[in-house]
Amino acid sequence: MSLDLIERRPPTTEVEERGETETMFVTLTVAKQLCGVPVLSVRDVLGEQTITRIPLAPVEIAGSLNLRGRIVTAVDLRRRLRLPPAPPGSPRMSVVTEQGGELYALLVDQVREVMSLRSSQFEQTPPTLPGDWAAYSDGIYRLASGLLVVLDVGRLLALAPDR
C-alpha cells in the first residue's frame, strides 16, 4: 500500500474507478458501535488514565492527561456523540490524535485491532443517520461482522468555543 493512498480521506468514487484500494483503520467501539479512525492519524493508544477535570470546560471535554510529559486534552466520545455515559467503573481507553500541533485523546469504550479495509466495502454516510453521527462520520464500511463508522477526527475535535 502506498503512502499517498493512506493519506487520502477515505476512498471516493474517483478512487474506485482506479480499482480496489485499501485503507487501514484503528477500530474501536463506543456504546457497542464499531468505529474506525485512519491509522495514520493515531499517535497512541492508551489504557485507563488519570484524567484531571477541567472546570468550566465544554461537557465533551473529560479533562487533560499527561502523556510522557505532554499535556493531552481528553474528549469523551460518548458525550461528543450524545450517547449515554458509560456504566460506572467500566474501563475506558483512549486514542490519541494530533490536531494543529496539539494532542487530543478520544475517550472510547474499547480499542480493537487495526483493520485494512477495501474501498469496495465503502459507502457514503446514510442521510438517515441521527444528527451527531452524521456530522462526525466520514462514511461507512460494510464488514462481515457488522458496520464500521469512519469517524472524522477533525470535526470531532472542532468543539465550539462557546458553550
Add this chain to the structure above:
Amino acid sequence: MDDLLADFLTETNESLADLDLALVKLERAPDDAQTLSLIFRGVHTVKGTCGFLGLSRLERVAHAAENVLGKLRDRVFPVTGDVITTVLAAIDRIKEIVNGIAATGSEPAGDDAPLIAALNLIADGKAAPAAATAAAQEPEPTPPPAAAEPAPEPVSAAPPPPSPAPREAAPAEHVEATPAGEPVGAAQTIRVAVDVLEDLMTLVSELVLTRNQLMQLARQQENSGFTVPLQRLSQITSDLQEGVMKTRMQPIGNAWNKLPRLVRDLARDLNKKIELTMIGADTELDRQVLELIKDPLTHMVRNSGDHGLETPAERRAAGKSETGRITLKAFHEGGHIIIEIADDGRGLPVDKIRAKAVSKGLATEAELATMSEAQILRFIFRPGFSTAAAVTSVSGRGVGMDVVKTNIEKIGGAIELTSRLGLGSTFTIKIPLTLAIASALIVQAGGERFAIPQLSVVELVRASVGDTENGAAKEEGQSRIERINNTPVLRLRNRLLPLVNLRELLELSPAEATTSAEPTADENPACYIVVTQVGNVTCGIIVDAVFDTEEIVVKPVAPILRHVTMFSGNTILGDGSVIMILDPNGLARATNIAGGDARGSDVGSGRKLTAHISQSGERTALLIFRAGGTEPKAVPLGLVARLENIPRDKMETSAGTPVTQYRGKLMPLVPLSGSIDMERESHPVLVFSDVDRGLGRDRAMGLVVDEIVDVAEDFLRVELSGDRAGLLGTAVIDGHATDVIDTVYWLRQAFQDWFASAAGDAPTARVLVVEDSDFFRHLVVPALSAAGYDVSAANDAAQALRMREAGVKFDAIVSDIEMPDMNGLDFVRRVRAEGPWADLPIIALSGHSQPHEIEAGRQAGFTDYVQKFERDSLLASLQQCLAERRQASLAH
C-alpha cells in the same frame, strides 16, 4: 563602540565564511542568480558596516569587490574562473584586515591599490586576470603589476572610494577603547540562533519537572540509595537551569538605549526641557520579556514627557526647576524585576479623569463618588481613554495605556500607578524574570487541585466561616469570613477584602467535593484564603486546602479551552498529574472585582447571619443609617441583602411608584422619609430580597434612605414599642437611642402581599423559630422579640432537634412547613413522638392556607396554623397557645 566593533567582527567573520562557500558554488554554477545575489548582499553589508565604523581600508576593498559583483549580477559579463579568483582574493584581503582589527583593534596598514585596480578593471570589462591573480596571491609587498593601467577612478562605474583622511580618526578611538594586547576577536562569543536557546530552555524546563517528580518519589522512600545522587542531580539541574537562563538574559539597558534620543526629540518638539535619568540599566532579564516590554516602556516614557511634564514656563510658575526629570529605574526584587518610570511633572489630573470617565460612560458620578483616587486613576488603563486635551503628534490618541497594561499583564506582570498633583507620577511595572519557569502555589477546591502563580499571591489567611456551634470561630486573632447576603467578605487588618469562592466560581459541585476526603469550605469551619493582588485590585480566593509551592512550566491550554479565561495555562506537577493554572486576572474579571466597582464592599460588612442559632439575647449586627431626620435608625444587617447607591437618573416611575432596574428586574423603591429628594445625584438604597426556595419566590425591594452611617454590633433589645408606623421601637445601639425600623411595614409598602403586620404584646416566654428562609427568620425573630418573647432560631428541623437533644427549653415552637431535608410536618411528628418538647404548642407558618393543608398540619401535630407572615395572627396565636398551656399547667 567596543561592543559594536566586536559585533561587527563576529558578524563579518560569519558572512565571510559563507561568502567563500557561495563563491565556490557560483563558479560551478555560474547562472545561479540566487547565490550571486547572496554574495552581493554579503559584500555589500560588509562595505556598509565598515563605512559606518570608519574602517576605510576595508571599505575600499569591499567597495571594489561589490562593483564587480554588481556587474556579475546584472550580467554585464559572465562568471568566469578568473573573475571568481579575483573576488576571492578580495574576500581574503577583507579577512586579513578583519583579523588585523581583531588582533589590534584597528585596521592594519597595507596597500590594496593593486587589488582594487584589478577589481576595477574587471568591473570595467577589461579583464586582466593575470594581474588580478597575481595581486591576489601576493597582496601587499608586490608592486602593482597593473600599475601601468590608468587610474581606476575616472572609469569606475561606481563612485570612487571616499577620501580616507576623515575616516582615519575613527579607528584610533577603537585603539583607545580596547585594552592593549587583548584581542577584540570573536573567540569570546558565539552567536547562537534564538531558536536553539528556546529549545534548550524548553528542555531544561522539562528536566526541572522530571527532577521535581523524582524528588517527590524519593521523599516517599526514606533511606533510599537514590537520595544522594538525586540531590546531586537536583543541584546540577538547578545550576543548569540558571546557566541556560543566563544565556537568555540581557541587560534592560538594551531596551532603553533608544530612549535618550527619543526624549531629546520629544523635548525639542514640545519645547520642553527634559532630563532623562536611567538607573539600573545593567539589570538583566529574559530577552523574551525584554522584547515584550520594549514598546510599553517607550510609550510610557513618551507619555511622561508629553503629558506628565510641564512646559518650562509652567514649571517656573509652579516653583520647580525648568528642566523636567524623567527617571527610569530597574531593579530586582524577589524573583521579579521592578521598573519604575517616574516624572516630576504635574501629576495625573484626577478631576479630568473623573469627568472623562463620566463623559465616556465608563462610570456614573455616583459610582465615582464611592471610588478611591487610586481606582479613578486606573481609568487611564481603560481602552480609548486619553485625558490629553489635544492630540499631539506624540501622544493623546487614546491608544496606549490600555495596550501597555494588556502587554504587561500578558507576560504575567502588573502595572501600578501613583500620582501626586503637582509633584509628578510614577508608574511601577512588576514583571517576572522569565516566562519559562514560574513558581506556583498549589491549592485545592472542590476536590481538584489548581496552581496559582506565586507572583500574584500576597499572603495566605486561615479563616473560619461565620459563627459555629462550638464557638471555635470566635477565637480571637482568627479571621472570620462574613457575609453580606450570601457574598463572602473578609475583614483583614481593617480593610474589607472581597472574596471569591473558588469552588463556586469554577462550578465544582459540592457533591463531587464530598466524595473526596477533603472537607469543603462550607462544612469546614476553617478554610484558607489566598490573597491575590493584580494591579491595584486585591481579592481573596477561598480554597479548601493549600499545598506546597512548586516550580511549574506554564504550557498553553489546548485551543478548544482558550475561552475559559479563568485559566492561564496548564502544567504537569511533580507527581505527574496535570493541573490547571488559575489566572488571577481572569478570576477578578469573572467576579467583576477588577471593574473598579466597589459598590457594596466598601460600604459595610455583615456578620454571617445564616447563623445556626442566633438568640435575640446575642449581639446582632445592625446597619445604622439616617432617613427623614437626624436621629439614627437601624435595621438588622442580616435582613439587608445589599447596599446600593442608585443614581437619580436610574430612578424611574412605574404606576406612580418609584422603581429602578435592578439585576434584570424592576425593583420598587420605597422612600423611608416619605419622598425621594430628586435634587440629589444619588441615593443610598437598602435592598431587601425575599428568596424562598420552598416557594420558588425571588423578589426585591429597595428602601431609600438619606445616608448610611455605620455597621454596629449590639444587643438588639427593642425597648420602646411606640405606635409609630414603620418602627419596631427604639433600642440603644452604640450608646445612642436608635429607631429600629419595622422591615415588615416597609416591605408591605412595596408588595401588598409580602405580609401583614401589627404590633402585639405577650408575656415573656421562650419561643423557638424553625425557618429555612434567612429572610423570614430575620423577620420573625426581631418581630417576636419586639413583642417581648425570648426568641431562638434554627435554620432547619435537624438543628432544632439537636437543640432538643441539648436540653434547651422552650415554651412554644413556631415552624415553617416548607423546608428542605425534613419538612415541618415530619418535624412536628418527631417532636410529638418523644422528648421534653412533646407537648409544647407548635405553630405552623406557611404560605399555603388550603383547608386540606391546614388539616394535614393539625393531624401531624401542629397546634395552630398561621399564614406566612401574619404577625398579628402569629402573635395572637402564640398568646393563645401559651395562655392555654399556662392554664393547663395550673390545673395540674
